[in-house]
Amino acid sequence: EIVMTQSPATLSVSPGERATLSCRASQILSSNLAWYQQKPGQAPRLLIYGASTRATDIPARLSGSGSGTEFTLTISSLQSEDFAVYYCQQYTNWPYTFGQGTKLEIK
Amino acid sequence: EVQLVESGGGLIQPGGSLRLSCAASGFAVSSNYMSWVRQAPGKELEWVSLIYSGDSTYYADSVKGRFTISRDNSKNTLYLQMDSLRAEDSAMYYCARVGSFTMILTYWGQGTLVTVSS
Numbered sequence: 760e761i762v763m764t765q766s767p768a769t770l771s772v773s774p775g776e777r778a779t780l781s782c783r784a785s786q787i788l789s790s791n792l793a794w795y796q797q798k799p800g801q802a803p804r805l806l807i808y809g810a811s812t813r814a815t816d817i818p819a820r821l822s823g824s825g826s827g828t829e830f831t832l833t834i835s836s837l838q839s840e841d842f843a844v845y846y847c848q849q850y851t852n853w854p855y856t857f858g859q860g861t862k863l864e865i866k
Numbered sequence: 867e868v869q870l871v872e873s874g875g876g877l878i879q880p881g882g883s884l885r886l887s888c889a890a891s892g893f894a895v896s897s898n899y900m901s902w903v904r905q906a907p908g909k910e911l912e913w914v915s916l917i918y919s920g921d922s923t924y925y926a927d928s929v930k931g932r933f934t935i936s937r938d939n940s941k942n943t944l945y946l947q948m949d950s951l952r953a954e955d956s957a958m959y960y961c962a963r964v965g966s967f968t969m970i971l972t973y974w975g976q977g978t979l980v981t982v983s984s
Contacts (some may be wrong), residue, residue, distance in 0.1 A: 760927075793970045795911075802960055802974035803911065809968065846911055850969035854926050857911040 761786045761849050765858035771866040772837055780832040780861045782847035787827050791851040794823055794832045797860075798843045806845075807832065834863075868892040868973045870961045875978030882951050886978055888944040888961030896939040899964035901971065902946045904957035904980075912957075915946065916964065929955075951982045 762785040772778045782792065790810040795803040805814045807823035810830055820835045834841050842865050847858045874886040886902070902914045915935040916924040923935050934947040944961055958979050962971040 791968070793968075795971070802976055803971070804974070805970060805972055808965070808970045814972070848911075848913075848970070853916070853924050855913045855916075855969055857913070859910045 760854055761788070761852055761856050763847055763849055763856050763858035765845075765847055765861045767861060768859070769862045769864060771864050773866045774837050774839060776837055776866075778834045778837055778841075778863055780834075780845055780863070782825075782830040782832070782858050784828045784830075784849055786851070788830075788849050788851045790826050791849055792823075792825070792830050793848045793850065795846045795848065795857075796841075796843045797846065803846065837863075839865075868963065870963065870973060870975035872959065872961050872975045872978040875959060875980045877981045877983065878951055879984050880952060880982055882982075883947070883949045884951065884980060886946040886948065886959055886961075886980070888946075888975055890942050890944065890961075890963075893963065894939070895937050895942050895944055898966075899969075900935075900937065900944045901962045901964055902933075902935060902944075903960045903962055903971065903974075904955075905960070905977075906954075906957040909957075914959070916969075917944070948980070951980075953982050956980060956982045 764783045792810045794807040797803040811823045844860045869891045871889045901916045917935045932950045958977040960977045961975040963973040
């Protein structure tokens with residue numbers, strides 16, 4: 760099973776600033792990496808797939824990068840609606856696995 | 867508009883069974899890959915099961931032999947039969963549609979809560 764490790768566990772950033780979230784895989788993924796956002800009491804929402812392709816209606820201030828085993832989600836100029844928990848997910852091998860999440864909180 | 871509505875969760879004793887349902891609208895479950903994903907309170911997501919449009923099925927090791935994913939095309943509904951339930955199966959269970967060409971979860975329901983406790 761591919762283990763996904765996200766860092767940091769919690770990230771405190773002020774509105775308007777930039778946030779950088781990391782995700783590391785225990786095996787090479789190529790670009791088979793997705794990012795999801797989850798707000799309290801809600802289902803996750805797909806943000807990024809193929810490591811860098813934004814899903815429908817996802818704003819350009821969110822961007823994904825990386826390949827192989829190291830991936831990054833960057834949110835430039837944080838808005839109030841961006842404060843949430845973010846999960847990465849690999850889809851190279853079944854079982855498709857998620858990271859433990861990064862909580863992005865308001866500083 | 868794509869919609870997924872789960873039902874069937876509740877409180878069940880260890881060793882018991884539950885069947886979760888996921889009613890889909892706006893697309894046909896028969897021609898899409900579908901999945902169940904769960905999340906224990908305060909924990910990360912776990913992809914539990916996957917069914918291909920051709921009826922091949924996949925399960926996480928944690929539920930293999932106890933859970934069965936299926937669908938009823940006439941009702942446009944996805945199911946998860948859960949047997950021999952354990953306390954560690956307690957979680958919010960989400961139904962999700964899988965992407966057409968990639969194994970990503972493009973649409974999610976709001977979830978149904980399963981609590982396994984005596």
